[in-house]
Amino acid sequence: MNFKEEKTYIMIKPDGVKKRLIGEIITRFEQRDLKVIALEMFQPTTKQIDEHYPKDKAWIARLGQKTLSTYEKYGVDPVKELGMDNDYEIGKMVRKWLVDYMTSAPLVRMVIQGVHAVDMVRKICGVTLPNLADMGTIRGDYSADSPAVANSERRAVMNLVHASETPQEAEHEIKHWFGTRKVIFDYERFTD
Ligand code: ADP
Numbered sequence: 001m002n003f004k005e006e007k008t009y010i011m012i013k014p015d016g017v018k019k020r021l022i023g024e025i026i027t028r029f030e031q032r033d034l035k036v037i038a039l040e041m042f043q044p045t046t047k048q049i050d051e052h053y054p055k056d057k058a059w060i061a062r063l064g065q066k067t068l069s070t071y072e073k074y075g076v077d078p079v080k081e082l083g084m085d086n087d088y089e090i091g092k093m094v095r096k097w098l099v100d101y102m103t104s105a106p107l108v109r110m111v112i113q114g115v116h117a118v119d120m121v122r123k124i125c126g127v128t129l130p131n132l133a134d135m136g137t138i139r140g141d142y143s144a145d146s147p148a149v150a151n152s153e154r155r156a157v158m159n160l161v162h163a164s165e166t167p168q169e170a171e172h173e174i175k176h177w178f179g180t181r182k183v184i185f186d187y188e189r190f191t192d
Contacts, residue, residue, distance in 0.1 A: 001167075006117040007037070008164045009173035014105035015143070015158040017041075022108055025138055025161060028124050029112050033191075038111035038184040049102045052176060053095060057088060063098075064091030066129065067147040074148050082151060094147075098156040109177050111184050118170055121163045130159050 012025055026036065044052075054060075064087035071078050078085040082093070112121055126137025129147065133140035139159045150157045164170035178184060 004115050005113055006115070006167060006170075007111055007113050007174060008117040008121050008167075008170045009162075009177065010110040010112055010121060010164075011162040011177075012108035012110075013158065013160055013162060014101060014107065016160040017105055017108065019142065019160070021138075021142055021160060024142075026110075028138055029121065032114075032120060032124060034112045034114035034117060034120060035189060036110060037113050037186070038178060039108070040110075040183065041106050041108050043106050044103055046099060046103050048176075049099050052102075052173070053098060060091035060095055061087040062091065063094045064088060067094065067151055070129070070131075070147045076148055090151075094151070094156060097150075097154065101156040101158065111174055111178065118164055118167050122165065125161050125163050128159060129157060133159075 010029075012022055016022065016025055026039075030036065067082075067090050068078060068085070068087055070076075071081065078090065082090060084090060084093075114120060124138060126133030126139035128139075129145075130139045130143035131146035133143075135141060138161055143158060143160055145158045147157055164173050174184070
């Protein structure tokens with residue numbers, strides 16, 4: 001394994017594009033000595049986004065769980081609010097909102113390379129839910145969304161960026177989004 005040249009896949013989501021944060025988000029990766037090796041704005045299809053997010057029961061239930069734990073913390077009754085309290089059923093609904101959200105505007109896709117790029121980028125992005133993300137992270141600094149607010153508005157949590165969770169996921173996502181096109185570059189920076 002080459003930890004120094006690890007690659008990860010990033011997408012700037014519709015809210016990141018619409019909040020004029022494209023430059024800021026890229027800057028945060030570059031500041032940390034991570035290298036941009038592919039970069040493109042594009043409009044995803046519903047099918048592409050549907051295939052991007054996992055479909056297994058455990059992943060879907062985890063989405064619902066994020067809503068349930070937020071509801072528990074703030075004393076919201078999931079049955080009153082959403083008409084259900086099963087994590088998998090809530091997750092299925094959230095996944096649909098997620099596909100709608102991710103196809104609502106052009107996105108920016110990137111491949112970023114560097115030392116432990118996958119974990120570094122996740123650290124710079126902050127945890128999934130902006131209401132819990134630390135200050136100094138992209139999600140903590142530029143969003144205040146939470147499932148309690150988002151789900152009451154029948155939409156996914158807007159958290160500015162997507163970043164792969166593991167090197168294996170990164171490899172899969174880079175293939176899914178860039179395919180075999182020769183748009184991933186190998187070059188030396190002045191600082192290399
Ligand atoms: P991450 O993007 O940090 O890897 P997940 O893979 O768990 O997070 O979730 C995918 C995306 O779904 C999140 O980035 C967020 O936009 C949205 N999301 C996650 N959980 C919820 C939820 N409970 N309610 C609404 N949207 C959610």
